[in-house]
Amino acid sequence: MDSEIKDKIPAGAAEILERLRDAGYEAYVVGGCVRDCLLGRTPADWDITTSARPQQIKELFKHTVDTGIKHGTVTVLHRHKGVITPYEVTTYRIDGEYEDGRHPKQVSFTSELSEDLRRRDFTINAMAYAPGEGLVDLYGGVKDLEDKVIRCVGDPEERFSEDALRMMRAIRFSAQLGAEIEKTTWKAVCKMADNIAMVSAERIRVELEKLILSPEPGRFRLFYESGLTRHFLPEWEGCVNTTQENPHHCYNVSDHLLKAVESVDRRETAEDYPEDTERVFRLLRLTMLLHDIAKPLTKTVDEDGIAHFKGHPELGAQMAEEILRRLKYDNDTIRGVSHLIYHHEERFPADRRSVRRALNRIGEEYFPMFFHIQRADMRAQSTFMRKDKEQRLKELRELWEQTLADRHCVSLKTLAVKGADLMAAGMKPGPEIGRTLGRMLEDVLDEPSHNDKEYLLKRYLP
Ligand code: ATP
Ligand code: MG
Numbered sequence: 406m407d408s409e410i411k412d413k414i415p416a417g418a419a420e421i422l423e424r425l426r427d428a429g430y431e432a433y434v435v436g437g438c439v440r441d442c443l444l445g446r447t448p449a450d451w452d453i454t455t456s457a458r459p460q461q462i463k464e465l466f467k468h469t470v471d472t473g474i475k476h477g478t479v480t481v482l483h484r485h486k487g488v489i490t491p492y493e494v495t496t497y498r499i500d501g502e503y504e505d506g507r508h509p510k511q512v513s514f515t516s517e518l519s520e521d522l523r524r525r526d527f528t529i530n531a532m533a534y535a536p537g538e539g540l541v542d543l544y545g546g547v548k549d550l551e552d553k554v555i556r557c558v559g560d561p562e563e564r565f566s567e568d569a570l571r572m573m574r575a576i577r578f579s580a581q582l583g584a585e586i587e588k589t590t591w592k593a594v595c596k597m598a599d600n601i602a603m604v605s606a607e608r609i610r611v612e613l614e615k616l617i618l619s620p621e622p623g624r625f626r627l628f629y630e631s632g633l634t635r636h637f638l639p640e641w642e643g644c645v646n647t648t649q650e651n652p653h654h655c656y657n658v659s660d661h662l663l664k665a666v667e668s669v670d671r672r673e674t675a676e677d678y679p680e681d682t683e684r685v686f687r688l689l690r691l692t693m694l695l696h697d698i699a700k701p702l703t704k705t706v707d708e709d710g711i712a713h714f715k716g717h718p719e720l721g722a723q724m725a726e727e728i729l730r731r732l733k734y735d736n737d738t739i740r741g742v743s744h745l746i747y748h749h750e751e752r753f754p755a756d757r758r759s760v761r762r763a764l765n766r767i768g769e770e771y772f773p774m775f776f777h778i779q780r781a782d783m784r785a786q787s788t789f790m791r792k793d794k795e796q797r798l799k800e801l802r803e804l805w806e807q808t809l810a811d812r813h814c815v816s817l818k819t820l821a822v823k824g825a826d827l828m829a830a831g832m833k834p835g836p837e838i839g840r841t842l843g844r845m846l847e848d849v850l851d852e853p854s855h856n857d858k859e860y861l862l863k864r865y866l867p
Contacts, residue, residue, distance in 0.1 A: 410434070410442040410534045417483035417490050418451040422535060424465055425494075430457040431518060432494075433533035433541065440529050443550055444582070453481075453494045454533060456516050462494050476512050497521040502567050509568075519543055526564065526571045527578065528556050553584035561593035569600035572633060573612035580616045580624035591631075598632035606733045609637050613732070617690045622666045625694075629659070637732070640724060643701030650712040655787035658700045664785035665693040669777060677773045688738065689774060692745040693781050695725040722747035744771060749778050755800040760808055761850050764815040776802055813853040820846055821858040830866055841865055 414422075418434055425432035432455040438448035455462065459479050463469050468482040470491070477496035482489050499520050500509040515521065518533060522543055525531040532546040540547070544558050555575050557564045565572050572594045579586050586594070601609070616622060628634045634641040644659035656664060669689045671682065678685040699721035703714045726743045748767050753759040764772050776798060783794045814820055822845055824838050832838055845865050849856045 407539055409445070410439060410540070411536055413442050413447060414536065415451065415490070417485060418453065418492055419536065421453055421466070421481055421483065421492055421494065425453075425455050425457055425462070426535070428457070428461075428465055430455050430461070431497075431535075432457070433518065433535045433538075435522075435533040436525065436530050439532045439534050439540070440546070440550065442534075443532075443547065451492060453492055454497060454518070454521055455494060456497055456518075457494075458496055458514060462496070476509065477514060498524065500524045500567065523558055525558055526568075526574055528554075528558055529578070529582075531558050549587075553582060554587050555579050555582075555584050555590060556587040557590045557593070561590045562597060565593055565597040565600065569597065570604045570608050570612065572597060572601060572631065573604075573609060573616075573628070576624060576627045576631070576633075577612045577616045577619070579627065580619040580621045583621055586627070594627075594631045594633075599636070601633050602636045606637075606731060610732045610734065613637070614687070614691075617666060617694060618687060622690065622694075623663045625663055625666070626659075638728065640698050640701075640728060644698065647701040647704060648712070649700075650706060650710055652789045653786050656785065658697050661785050662694055662697055665696065665781045666690050668781035668784035669693055674777065677777070685774060688741045688745070689777050689781070691729075691738065692725075692742050692749070692774075692778060693785075695728065695742065696721060696746050696749045696778070696782065698724050698728070698746075718747055718750045721749075741771075744768070745774060745778055748775060749782065751775075755797055755804060757804055757808065758851060760801060760804040761813060761815050761853070764805070764808065765846070765850055769815065772805060776805075811853070814846075814849050814856040817842055817846060819856075820849060820861075821856045822861045826858065826862065827866070830862060832866070 414434060422432045422434070432453060434451050435454040436452050438451045441448040457465070459471075459474050459477055462479045462481070466481045468484070468489075470480040470482065472478050472480040472493065473495075477498045479494050480491045481494050482491055484490075497515045497518060497520060498512045499515050501511040501513075502509065518541060522531045522533060522541070528544045528546040528549045530546070531544050533541040535541075545556075549556050555578050557571070557575075575586050575590060575594060578584060616625060616628075628638075629641060629645060641659060644662060645657065647658040649656070649658065649661065654661065669686065671686050674686040674689060675682040697714070697717060699717040700714045703717040703720060705713050705715065707713060722743045725746050726739055729739045729742060748771075751763065751767070753763050767775050780798060783791070783798070808815070812819075820842065822842065824842065827838050827841060828834060832841070845861045848861070848864070855861065
C-alpha cells in the first residue's frame with residue numbers, strides 16, 4: 406500500500422514535505438490525493454497538511470501566495486525545469502461552522518493531525534500519508550474505500566449541519582466511485598436536505614457538475630430521492646411525475662433524461678472532438694440532463710391516448726437558460742446548452758439541401774454535437790423504430806461529411822459576397838445590406854454552385 410502512494414508523489418510535493426519535516430514540523434499529503442492513489446488513479450492535485458503555522462510555512466519557502474491565509478492555507482509555488490506547480494499547504498485546523506462560501510466562518514489551528522482529519526467530510530477523504538511514516542487512517546478510510554462506502558467522519562447529522570454541501574458531495578462521490586452511501590449517512594442526507602437552501606449556487610454547481618461528468622450520472626436520482634433537487638432544481642419534480650404514453654418511449658421523463666445523460670459517451674465525444682473533448686462532453690451531458698425539462702409543462706394526451714409535448718424544445722431552451730443562470734453558469738455554457746436544446750428534436754429529410762439548411766440553422770460548430778444529442782436521445786427511448794432512427798442518423802452524417810468535403814457554403818462566413826462588396830457596388834450602409842446578403846445565402850443554400858461573386862452581384866443588385 407505504501408508504494409501506491411510513494412511512487413506517485415510528485416517531486417515538488419515530496420520536497421515540500423521534506424523541508425517542513427527537516428524544520429521539525431509534521432507534514433503529510435492528505436485528502437483527495439491519498440484516496441485517488443489508493444484507487445490506483447493519478448491525483449490532479451496534491452494537498453499538504455502540516456503542524457506549521459502559516460507564518461512558519463512562509464519562512465521556509467521562497468515563493469508563496471497567501472491564498473487562504475485566514476484559513477491556514479498558503480500556496481507554495483514549486484519550480485522545476487522552468488515549470489511552476491502550486492501546492493496548497495494548510496495548517497492543521499479545526500473548522501467552525503461553514504458560511505455560505507467555500508470556507509468555514511472561523512477556524513482554529515491545532516497541533517494534532519487527528520483533529521485535522523476529523524474535520525474532513527468522509528472517511529475516504531480523511532487519510533494522510535508521509536514518506537517514511539506511511540498511511541495514517543484513523544477513521545477506517547481504507548476499508549470503506551475497499552468496500553466502496555461513503556461514510557461521514559463522526560455523526561452525519563452534525564457534519565451536515567456544519568456544512569450542508571457535504572450532502573451533495575456524498576452523492577457526487579458515490580457517482581464517481583460507484584460507491585454506496587452508508588445507511589446513517591444516507592438517512593441524515595434525507596433528513597437534512599432542506600439545509601442545502603443555505604449553500605451558494607456556485608458551490609452547488611461544482612458538485613452537480615462533477616456528478617454529471619462521472620461514470621454513473623444516473624445517481625442524480627439520489628439528489629431527488631433525498632429531497633435536494635426541490636431546492637436547486639425544482640423543475641425536476643414535474644419530470645418524475647410525467648409519464649410518456651407514446652411508442653417511442655419506455656421511461657417517464659426524469660428516467661429518460663438520466664438515461665440520455667448516461668448515453669453520452671466520452672470516447673465517442675473524443676472521436677469527433679479530439680482537441681476539445683472535455684468542453685464538449687460537459688456541454689452534451691448538461692444538454693441531455695435538461696433537454697426535455699419542459700415536457701411536464703407541454704404535455705397533452707390525444708383521443709387515442711398518445712402523449713404529445715408540442716413546443717417543448719423551444720420552451721425547454723428558455724427554461725434551461727433560466728436554470729443555468731440561477732446556478733451561475735458562464736454565458737458560453739448557457740448559450741450552448743440552450744441552443745442545442747432548442748434544436749434537439751429537429752427532423753429533416755436526409756438530402757443534401759436539407760442538410761445544408763440544417764447546418765445553417767444549427768451552426769457548423771454545433772452540427773456534430775447535434776448527432777451526439779439525437780443519438781443519446783434515441784438510446785434513452787424504447788426500441789420502437791430503432792433501426793430506422795439509426796439509419797437516418799448515419800445518412801445525415803454521411804451527407805454532412807460530403808457537404809464538408811465539397812466545401813459548400815452554409816453561412817455568411819463563406820458567402821462569396823461580403824457587405825463591403827455591396828457598398829463598393831454602390832449600396833448605402835444600412836439594413837438593406839444584410840437583407841441582400843440573406844437573399845444571396847438563401848439562393849446558395851438551394852444551389853451551391855451559385856456561390857459566385859459575379860453571379861450573385863448580377864442577380865441581386867438592382
Ligand atoms: P476532488 O477529486 O473533486 O478534488 P477532493 O476530495 O480532493 O475531491 P476537494 O474539494 O479538493 O475534494 O477537497 C480536498 C479535501 O478537503 C477533501 O478530500 C476533504 O478531506 C476536505 N474537504 C473538502 N471539502 C470539504 C467539506 N465541505 N467538508 C469537509 N471536508 C472537506
Ligand atoms: Mg481535490
